[in-house]
Amino acid sequence: MPMGKKFTFEYKQLIVDVIALVISFFLVVWIAPTNAASPFQKYGIIYFPYAIVWLLIALLCGRYKVPLREISYTKSMTPVFLATIIDYAIGATVLYFFYPQYNLLMIFAIAITIFVFIALMQSIYFAIKYASDPETDVHPIEKREPKKVLHKPVKITEEGYKARKDAMMAWMGEKAFNWLDSQIDLHSSNTNILSTTELFNFEQITPYSFDTIVNVRSLNNIRGINKMFSIINEKLPDKGIFVGVFKDKSVKKHAILQKYPKGINWIFYSFYYIIKRVIPKLFLTKRLYYDITKGKHRVLSKTEVFGRLYYCGFEIVSEKKIEHYTYFLARRKQEPPMYKKRRYGLLIALNRIGKNGNVFKFYKMRTMYPYSEFIQDYMFNKYGLQKGGKFNHDIRVSTVGSIMRKCWIDELPMFINFFKGDMKFVGVRPISNQYFNLYCDELQELRTKFKPGLFPPFYADMPETLDEIQESEMKYLKACEKNGTFVTDVKYLWRIFVNIVFKHARSK
Numbered sequence: 001m002p003m004g005k006k007f008t009f010e011y012k013q014l015i016v017d018v019i020a021l022v023i024s025f026f027l028v029v030w031i032a033p034t035n036a037a038s039p040f041q042k043y044g045i046i047y048f049p050y051a052i053v054w055l056l057i058a059l060l061c062g063r064y065k066v067p068l069r070e071i072s073y074t075k076s077m078t079p080v081f082l083a084t085i086i087d088y089a090i091g092a093t094v095l096y097f098f099y100p101q102y103n104l105l106m107i108f109a110i111a112i113t114i115f116v117f118i119a120l121m122q123s124i125y126f127a128i129k130y131a132s133d134p135e136t137d138v139h140p141i142e143k144r145e146p147k148k149v150l151h152k153p154v155k156i157t158e159e160g161y162k163a164r165k166d167a168m169m170a171w172m173g174e175k176a177f178n179w180l181d182s183q184i185d186l187h188s189s190n191t192n193i194l195s196t197t198e199l200f201n202f203e204q205i206t207p208y209s210f211d212t213i214v215n216v217r218s219l220n221n222i223r224g225i226n227k228m229f230s231i232i233n234e235k236l237p238d239k240g241i242f243v244g245v246f247k248d249k250s251v252k253k254h255a256i257l258q259k260y261p262k263g264i265n266w267i268f269y270s271f272y273y274i275i276k277r278v279i280p281k282l283f284l285t286k287r288l289y290y291d292i293t294k295g296k297h298r299v300l301s302k303t304e305v306f307g308r309l310y311y312c313g314f315e316i317v318s319e320k321k322i323e324h325y326t327y328f329l330a331r332r333k334q335e336p337p338m339y340k341k342r343r344y345g346l347l348i349a350l351n352r353i354g355k356n357g358n359v360f361k362f363y364k365m366r367t368m369y370p371y372s373e374f375i376q377d378y379m380f381n382k383y384g385l386q387k388g389g390k391f392n393h394d395i396r397v398s399t400v401g402s403i404m405r406k407c408w409i410d411e412l413p414m415f416i417n418f419f420k421g422d423m424k425f426v427g428v429r430p431i432s433n434q435y436f437n438l439y440c441d442e443l444q445e446l447r448t449k450f451k452p453g454l455f456p457p458f459y460a461d462m463p464e465t466l467d468e469i470q471e472s473e474m475k476y477l478k479a480c481e482k483n484g485t486f487v488t489d490v491k492y493l494w495r496i497f498v499n500i501v502f503k504h505a506r507s508k
Helices: 011-031 039-060 073-098 104-132 158-183 199-203 225-235 249-259 264-281 286-293 302-311 376-383 399-406 414-420 441-447 466-483 485-501
Strands: 191-194 212-215 241-246 314-322 325-332 347-353 359-365 424-426 453-455
Touching: 011 039, 011 104, 039 073, 039 104, 073 104, 104 347, 104 359, 158 191, 158 241, 158 314, 158 325, 199 225, 225 241, 225 302, 249 264, 264 286, 302 314, 302 325, 314 376, 359 414, 414 453, 424 485, 441 466, 453 485, 466 485
Parallel strands: 191 212, 212 241, 424 453
Antiparallel strands: 241 325, 314 325, 347 359
């Protein structure tokens, strides 16, 4: 061991693994059919040394050397995988040659259960970790000096324009070319046309030499989209234009549902969804998926693409869906972020104002596409608001997310806050500091006297406007002051129950 380096041993992780080993054993023996009169006693005798060997292998593989919070999910599962494989190989060999009376399938089932159980527990841990630490920028971005394009534009020759037109139409077709020709100056020498999926080609562009950069290759075939956007951002002068194209996920979904008969089409789409949408986002399979596919034919939503653009310092100027592809013009607005990647897990943790004005992490299931949080202004300008302050036609909410909201599944992680003591059962909805500041001083003061709740008075009164929401909360909080929280919460809980069960009030 190097001098000065302190040895650490994660005994808490060891305790968790011991619990997982015990639960896995009892679960398998309880469920699996066996002819033994006392299966727990019979298999317990051999399982004790089996579990000890598993822990020793995990220890040798570095399982208890580094805290989970300091490593990735894949690295944390590597010792688990090795311990499970090696231990099973040793155990199966010993039983086969020396103890044939034991069923090898039981040992196999226990090994699989151990791995799955620990993988599930660590998935929950990393989901909470990633939700609480989304890798937002912690250092202010140094703004660059104002930059203009280096050279005044000149009109290219007709031969040059024709060559440019022919090359672009070969990639995008006539309709897309005509639309793009009406949006930007394709006769300008300061318009750079690219057809590439390699980041290297963007890095070779001389900074500020073009005021418009166009890439006719689909974003669906580019690995490292955020990095690409950031490179282009740095190459463009102030208010420079980037033009890109992608195929929205809805195109493939519609094609699959139209191709196969009803019923069968949803089976095919379910497999497609798991392979293309679920596997690329799981901790264990994400890296492997992109290493195999090289980022080709990835599925992208409009929300994610535009959210990435806003995150990387652009704003959407214009967009057009032509045939199967969506084309966009994005204007450089500010510097790109320091961190090019963001973590998106199953959970999302949001900063919310609690009792006494304390800020706490509020947990929910993620129901929106990645990068949705960056297109608030875009959503407001394009779609406007409906009653209740929600966006009209909210494209940020995924199909699965919409189902989760209707079934209240997205609200389940709030019980983490309930058991932590951040929230009570009935109370005002926990809100962000930005939304909190929109409230009048009296309501702000009342809100900080009580804990927020899992079930807000919103579902009792069903207000539609911001003023009505504030009036509803004011009435509830004053009732808590006058009659006490217990009596008030019981009354409101009954009204909420009636609205949810009989009037189908839901989270939208």
